[in-house]
Amino acid sequence: MANYIYWNQALVIYFTSTASYSERVYLSVDDEILEQIGHNFSQEIADGNWVDDFRNAVRAEVIAEGRVNLVTLQGFDGNHLPKGVAFLSAMVLAANEMADEEDISEDNYFKRLRAILGLPTSENGRPLGMKFGSKDEEPLWREWNNWLMGNGFIPSGQRGRGGPTTYINYPISQSLLRRTDKNRLVQLFHERQWTADWDAMTLFACVRREVQRLPKHLKQLLTDNRERYEALAESIHEVYQQWQVEGRPPAVLRAGVSHWIRHIFVGLYRTEDPFFGDVTYYIYPKQVRGCQSSITIQYDGREKDLINERPGWYLPLEVPLSVSELEGGSKYPVILNSDLNSLILPARDFWVLIPDPDDTDTGVYATWGQPSLGTKFILLCKKELLPDIERLRDERLIEWSGKPQPVFNDSNWVEIQQCMVISLAWDGVFINNQELKDALQPAVRLSISFSGGLRLPHQNAWLKGYYPQVTIFGFYRNVKLQITPLFGNLPIFEVSESTNKPISVHFSTSGDYVLKATCAGENTERFIKIVDWSSLDIKKPQCCERTPISSGNYICGSVIQPITTQ
């Protein structure tokens, strides 16, 4: 049996180790995920049921004399991980087990949580020891959210808007697909006889087209709250892949499956010669959640190991992408890995490429995610999408600069550059390619952006004395900006300002801060770290430049070495 600490650590790693920076993280625990995590533990359990093992571990940690005791779960463990994550996962598991048409009420929710915690289900309401959401479980949610922010991710758990669901909204907001949702999706896949190797967003667009045929909870997931579309699309895609692996059954997937073979889906990575302007695209493999073993593919006539580039992504493959690959997609077998089958470049009609969110000055664009408000992106698309795109511009939903630029000689593909979403009002505009609309329609109404200052790449960190300007992009005229230390309550800076204009901010000391923008009941938060010059360390260059000199030597700075030692 794995103990609570073990499960806690494994859950944090599962949900964050392959997430990219600036990704919204959902603690979307369900039976399959627990089985997958348990499957990777280097230990065996008697009955082979990791879900029960997880429940037992949580019960052993938090239940004493029929009461829930959460006091010991506050704070961080020896690895600086929040101690409450496994308990929060149990809360999400309870939300996940609610039936499809069930009303969201405290009684319904806590009945399921009681069952998971092994408490009597004949009683209603909050269990003993959890009488006050604000004092009992909410501090754990806040610690988890703060930890996520401090590590570059975007938290997604949030309070409800008041009433009895105020605190149970935290776990409910994390639960994505319930068991009944998965079974209905499987029926849909079977009915439509889908077989294509679609990526997550293409599949999502197909499922959304069928939304009227789907039951209430699934329909809500597919139409409300665009912020979670990306995470939801990934979850639906996992169901789709599992369904294919299981031979496309007509009704239900096997429950609690710990192990099934998946694919790696890739994005695109675009570089541009800064002096001649030549554009080159590369295949950019995305990491697979829960898969931490090394991966080797058969590529370009040889075996190639995928090397981690940054959280969520492997280094791009070396050979430039050809137009035929872009047009028809490609597939490379994964070898020596029992969890993965192929690396797939899907055949898509368009790709959205954004500047590097960790270091916007590199000039590189890639499929790192949906563009945030105010971010100019490149839309790589087939020419037949141009009427749709023109319509979006005619309705002042997007804007771009210049004419569509051809890519690859004599190809059917063009780039639309410096493209930006400028409006919120997309609902009444209809285009042929619904997936394009889903990809571009803004998921949020407010977004905090940093510009200027002196930044340390990949860390959300700026150096003391060289602070960034803060721009709050949004569709309202004015917005309130508040800056608070991450582990504090008193704001150090508060101002009401116009949206879409840079605001100069000042931080008196180095440390971790949360910026919160609020307007018309909407709010958004972003983390920033201010680093003192004296805390900078030396980092080995990712790529070391060397100048060759004669006699078989090269020089790097002042270090002369024979070329053979490179």
Next chain:
Amino acid sequence: MSQIHRWYKGFSYRGNPQELIKQISEQVQLHNLGNLVPLLRIEKGVRSRKPFYFFLAVESLQKGCIPPEVQSTLLQLSFFKSPISGNPSFNYEEIKPMVGVAHEVYEYTNNIPYQSVNESNCDHPFNFIDLASINNHNNLLIDDVICSRYEELLYWLSAVGSGSWESFKKVCDSLQLQEPKRILRRLKLLGHLESSLDGKRWSVAPPSLVKINSQLDSQEFILCGQRCVSLLNQLAEYTNIISVDQPRGNAPSCIRLQVNESNKITEQFHIIDAGDVSSRLAYILPDLKGWQQSLRSIPGIVPPLYKWKIFDGNNFVERTFQSEIGMYQMWDREGGDFSRMTLFYETETDTWRQGDWYGLRFLALHYSDRPLIARYDSATARLAIPLSQRWPELYERALVLASGLLPTYHKTEQHLWLIYENITAILVKKMTKKLYVTCEEGFSRA
């Protein structure tokens, strides 16, 4: 060819406008009607549960004619029960005052202003186009604030490790340090940085100790490459370190260490012992022609596609390209404020070569048969080179790493001179021979 018309059909409805948009949108999606029904416009100022008008845009060959697939699917929804009486077809101008500019129901929101960004110009790190700043040759008063920014620049580069030319320019801009191309070159001369042969990327060099010629009893070294505050503090605790400002304060200060057993420092602090780099470079570097051959060749240049200016010994002058050996600026035919690249053309091999700007100029001067000169004062161990004949970067690096200091400037009637410190006679002999430079003893004649 028949023309498609866009026209509007109007309806009235009482209910939730958001729900109406949502459901119509789902139907359009479900039945793939986006090419026939491009959008929906709703009356301005609409309130929930109050009656309002909305207009469905229809695209068809004949105005007023609803395509059958729209009629049989979408228009079956209850929202379309009450068409505007008379069933007219509107154009946008007729309904515009009523619906505003869009199908907008969030009337309290605004669009995000869009501003296109100018494409970055062709600002190659090897292109030096403005010599004005160095013409101000007087050694300036050293500004402590600027000096500290150069220290910060090296700390930042050390912490980041590597990056693109764009990122280098950006950090200089953030630190308000001007002329990033010259800064890049100075950091290379000081052994702190290396750039790729095409100039697109940079990486900081590993921390290293470079032995210099010393008059002291103990051995003397300079610290090159990466550094951070904690490393300097630890070194200061271990041994005697001296920070010497650069002559013009336009680069990180020179850190000198006086130690007898350098190997203990290199082992304890993971610093590379680079040895006497000046002497090693003087031995290893090829002669000028060998260096020329080692320069990166740029294939595929079609001269008629560009305008060319050739270096005539003093300036770049416009000239039709006639395969003449020399240093050229390559300009777009459409013009522009910056040359695209500066290259050296070899007639013999019909090859375009890329290299550091001063190096290419030195080559051009060599082929123009101008005398290349230097003056050496053995008493002070100082070498003077005319600014107008600055050496290729790798050769100048050998001079700078002899002291860890950039050159000072000295003006005489004939020349503006660069003065390098702590240069041994043997170093002068080897380097001037390799570069075909005539060196005379004494500054009095300079």
